[in-house]
Amino acid sequence: MDDRTHRAAHRIEGRSAAPGLALGPLVRLSSVQHEVRQYRSAAEEHRALVDALAASQEDLGALSRQAGDDEAEAILAFQMALLEDDSLVAPALARIDAGDGAGQAWSAAIDPEIASYDAAEDPYFRARASDLRDLRDRVLRHLAGEADQTVPSGVILAADDMPPSTFLATDWRDGGLVLRRGSPSSHVAILARSRGVPMIVGVDVDRLEQGIDALLDADAGLLIVDPDTNMRAGFSLRRAEQSKARQAAASFSGPALTATGELVRVMINVTGLAELGVRDPAEVDGIGLMRTEFLFQAREKLPTEEEQYRIYRRMLEWAAGKPVTIRTLDAGGDKPIAGLTQPGDMNPFLGVRGVRLSLRYPDVFRAQLRALARAAVAGNLKVMIPMITVPEELDRCRALFEQACDELRREGQKAQMPPLGMMVEVPAAALTIEDFNADFFSIGSNDLIQYVAAASRDEPQLADLSRPSRAVFNLIRHVVDHANRSGREASLCGDLAGDPAQVAALLDQGLRVLSVAPGALGAVKAAIANYAGSAA
């Protein structure tokens, strides 16, 4: 046997963050390192920077032509204007002539600008720091001779971490994602599950070789680099089976019934209108969770009341009378929003997030409540508040909501107070659930698990503690029992609900409403159909 055939495929273990299979060449997205380039002569450094600036300008022009939305275009136009600005470029070139390397000189010219935006008092200006950082890194990538981070489809991307904006800008057809950082509960993982992109985390991506074919088995949390023919064949077979199963699951429409004929309502979690476009509302019992964070992210300005109203209204129209549960802004934690959340929060998951943030930014919250109150007239809207810890928080939200309704009516607009519920994700709230004046309860299992176990969901070494425990199930049962006794609805919208292996355990606790990522719909309905009642 010669070396080539002898070369063994190797397996790298990670953790599954979004199920699925992918086969393709590995493409490494590197975070920018400033001194990767060897210094040549001043003349060559000068030319390298001029070329990198021109190449960046070209990238931005191309991105701008495909942007198709106003906010993205504005950011790109700003970056293009910066690249053309002599007061930024000239000092960088002067530094090169004085002996600096191209990358060093570019960073030295743009870093003080970034720092000055970071320090700006006005949140609009402060948010621009990220645009400058992005521009700095784009030029540095070109200097390092790296390809732009827009990648072809059908590849397996490997990176340290990935901001949601990059994920959204990538064409994931037939591709997959491998990250060092992040966790199954990170925001990117939520997006990956929602869009059916196979993804694993906790992989030492530095060891991966660019361009080599790899199999991503995100069901098992495995990456197989340089697979042999047999592995590829087995893999193709599995993929074909999966796509068949997916089709079968898709035909699992209509109401979900257990083996004993009990009805379970299955709803979906979404982040916006884009995910609804291709879906038939007949497949689902409603929207159990609409995350509004995405309306606020990667933008120049926070969304206006009118803009939010139009989006909420279109979701209600899509649902055609089925319930649409919209969660008010849940920023903070792993979902920072430029100009709103505090950068450098010591412990973001225990910090100013969710309702804590909304109550501190009454103008932002008020615009959202007004938009919701107006939309409530148009359909079966329910609104829930994230991160409720004590009853007073929910009471304050209810008062503000009523105030928003009154205001609107005084202005002659139609408004209505929708049922107001709470997310149950803080153990303190779950334990004293009887004290809350909520119209319904929605259990957020991702945060509940990490708060109950005092184990960060982003810490790969603590994966064992991030699994649902008896402590978590006891809390879920406590909430469901209270809801049933008081004639209110309890549902669960965390990742637990989308895991077919956990469905029986959740039904055992008495839950009869689940909300899952759209990609999990078929598998969850199938698991419900197999449920024949409590094992106990």
Place this chain on the structure above:
Amino acid sequence: MNKHKASVLMRHEVGLHARPSVKLTKLAKAFESRIDLGLSPDGPWVDAKSIVKVMATRAPKDSTIYFRAEGADAKAALEALVTLVDGDFQDGR
């Protein structure tokens, strides 16, 4: 020498922010003349063709923007810039 001055009240809701600044510098660059921008009638002045400098003024809503221009097309340049700011940076797009 062809020197001109002009001023205009800016009502843009977020001040001289990225989008308006891009439009302003783009328009300024369309002219030959040297054009400066300031927030008071006697400066300090910054180059109205530089997005870095223009945004560094951090001009908030309701500031008066002062322009001075020097060159062959100075008068036309100022007229165009004043129209842009006065029209709340709408460029007909």
